[in-house]
Amino acid sequence: MSAPPLPTAFAVSRWGEDPWSRGSWSLIGRHGSAADRIQLGTPVGTRLRIAGEATHPTRSGMTHGAYEQGIEAAAWAAEFGHRRVAVLGAGMAGLGAARELAHRGLDTQVWEARDRVGGRTAGIDLDGFTFDLGANWLQQYDQNVLARLAELLQLTTTATDFTSPLVLGAADHTSGLDQALRDRLATAAEGSSVADVLTEWTANPHPWTPAAIRRFIDAEITMDAGVPLEWLSARHGFEAGVGEGDQWISGSYRLLVDHLAQGLDIRLEHPVHTIRVSTDGVTLTGEAGEFSADAVIVTAPVAVLAADVIEFSPPLPAEHRVALGHLGMGRVEKVILRFAERSWPQSPSGYYRLHGPDEGSVSEWLDATSADGKPTLVGLFAGPWLERIWAGPDAEVAAAASQIFHAAGLYTRPSWQM
Ligand SMILES: Cc1cc2nc3c(=O)[nH]c(=O)nc-3n(C[C@H](O)[C@H](O)[C@H](O)COP(=O)(O)OP(=O)(O)OC[C@H]3O[C@@H](n4cnc5c(N)ncnc54)[C@H](O)[C@@H]3O)c2cc1C
Structure with missing residues (x-):
């Protein structure tokens, strides 16, 4: 396989190490x-x-x-x-x-x-445009007071359909998993963790496979939380937010x-x-x-x-x-990568999800090229492997993230729509 393209400009967040945040949310x-x-x-x-x-x-x-x-x-x-x-x-x-x-x-x-x-x-200037290293989207758009302000200020916003990301690197049967996950969390015992639910479920996974369940939880929960699943409340840890008509602000928050x-x-x-x-x-x-x-x-x-x-x-x-x-x-970190050329497949929703290489390793990507026409990816990383990828200097993080994105195999059917 040819070497993945190196970004021409990049920025990396460090919310987990920042003394004034000490985490993401x-x-x-x-x-x-x-x-x-x-x-x-x-x-x-x-x-x-x-x-x-x-x-x-x-x-x-x-x-x-x-x-x-x-x-x-x-x-x-x-x-x-x-x-x-x-x-x-x-x-x-x-x-x-x-x-x-x-x-x-x-x-x-x-x-x-x-x-x-x-x-x-945190809007940061990168290669002639301003991108967000922190919050990106106006979530729960219809009920969002800041979305009304963005409209008043006539800011340019772009909708992202999180329910149909282009999934790279995993081909699972996931039909019905969403509801099954919600049911299991809602009926979990008080004081139990998401890891407890996962252990019980994967012991009796039919009609899915344990790997498909794990990947689904990585996408739905690990990606959204960035904490060990042993810590997170099963009953109360899966809160409302992403995916309700979210729009990102071109030119940043x-x-x-x-x-x-x-x-x-x-x-x-x-x-x-x-x-x-x-x-x-x-x-x-x-x-x-x-x-x-x-x-x-x-x-x-x-x-x-x-x-x-x-x-x-x-x-x-x-x-x-x-x-x-x-x-x-929890800890969810971002990397913004700018490229000379666009070398990745188009996602109809503008959104990508990657699983692997290991269990619990998940990243999600926004194609932000529409911001100013220059090929741009915004990657969000969470899960146990984040600590490893984020261990080095920014240039190494950016190179590793680019490699992860470009090395993923292309899987064309959005898993949530199967
Ligand atoms: C990577 C990432 C992506 C996100 N994506 C989204 C998104 O797409 N949409 C969304 O709605 N939300 C998103 N969020 C969450 C969102 O950014 C936060 O929920 C929100 O900005 C929190 O606002 P806040 O005022 O409560 O806290 P903060 O923004 O943390 O403000 C608290 C302030 O207090 C200051 N402070 C702390 N300690 C002291 C001290 N001792 N003395 C003086 N000042 C102090 C800090 O410097 C900070 O400025 C994201 C967050 C992260 C990290």
């Missing part, structure tokens, strides 16, 4: 449920509230869920009559909170650890984020180390100094909260800490 562990999301977002007294994608009971792990939670937290602060509110984090939740506070005439200041706004949305950040008082490179809450107010402390306010909205991701990067004084209540312990974050 929040998930419910085997001992948790959506009630933990609600508990985490329950105000702590009258001056502190945690908001962000992790606190949305039905739209977690998505930008519009984060944004909505920010707005809700701002409304809560305003209803208590606070006049000056601090916001920790300038991701979608923080931007939603700060805009709503400003809209209601409150004083607000946002402290952001990074040198940019957007959090887990930065177009939305920059619009939302306009006119706000955002202090970049202001990591918060301590949050003190007293009867008189709150004080945020970091290397950049102190900021005092009547209340604070904290939008740090759950893995950052769990790592005790921020000291709360007094400590978060036991109920919040228990909820935090039931949630976690």
Whole structure:
């Protein structure tokens, strides 16, 4: 076989190693449920509230869920009559909170650890165009408040049909698997994991094969979660999201984020180390100094909260800490590859799925060539092998990812439509 083409430009995400995210999005562990999301977002007294994608009971792990939670937290602060509110984090939740506070005439200041706004949305300039290393799609498009904003701003968006990817490298009989998986997860015992369900199922797989079941779970769950299946809740870990008319933004989420950040008082490179809450107010402390306010909205991701990067004084209540312990974050990473020529088969849906080489190794690919006409692939990697592929420098990751995509055999029938 001839050597696969090398990308002419590339970018690689590192969300798992990033100290301000420590993972990709929040998930419910085997001992948790959506009630933990609600508990985490329950105000702590009258001056502190945690908001962000992790606190949305039905739209977690998505930008519009984060944004909505920010707005809700701002409304809560305003209803208590606070006049000056601090916001920790300038991701979608923080931007939603700060805009709503400003809209209601409150004083607000946002402290952001990074040198940019957007959090887990991250538009990067690559070879003359801007692509997303974080969030890409406007999910649940019809009910997505940010999709309405994108329409208002007349952004160019492209629909992706996730239900009919071109599947490379696996030919399985999968008819009926989707419903069977949903049924098994819905009836699994409380406290059991997806791995427990998989073990029981593959012991008696008829009419499918164990390998087909495993690959289906890789595609449906591992790819969407990026955590060991032993950790993920069977009953509650498979949450709503991908595939409901999703559209990706040509030119990146930065177009939305920059619009939302306009006119706000955002202090970049202001990591918060301590949050003190007293009867008189709150004080945020970091290397950049102190900021005092009547209340604070904290939008740090759950893995950052769990790592005790921020000291709360007094400590978060036991109920919040228990909820935090039931949630976690997985690792799904992205690679963007630009090529001189397009050398891969056309997928009618613009989407590809690859299985292999090993069990649990899965990647999904978006053909983003339509963005500016230059051949471009956006790959998402998850599963046990991600740690291995992402171990080296970016150039090695990009070369390995390109090799994986180009080495996959072409299988022409979309497995989910068989
Ligand atoms: C690879 C990838 C792909 C994704 N794809 C999609 C997608 O297609 N569609 C979708 O809807 N969602 C997607 N998501 C999820 C989406 O990006 C997040 O759900 C959403 O952006 C989270 O917003 P947030 O405001 O809750 O958190 P964040 O965006 O993480 O914002 C929190 C902010 O707090 C800051 N911060 C943390 N600690 C501190 C501190 N101590 N002091 C000060 N600041 C601090 C962080 O720097 C960050 O800016 C994806 C995520 C990843 C990683």
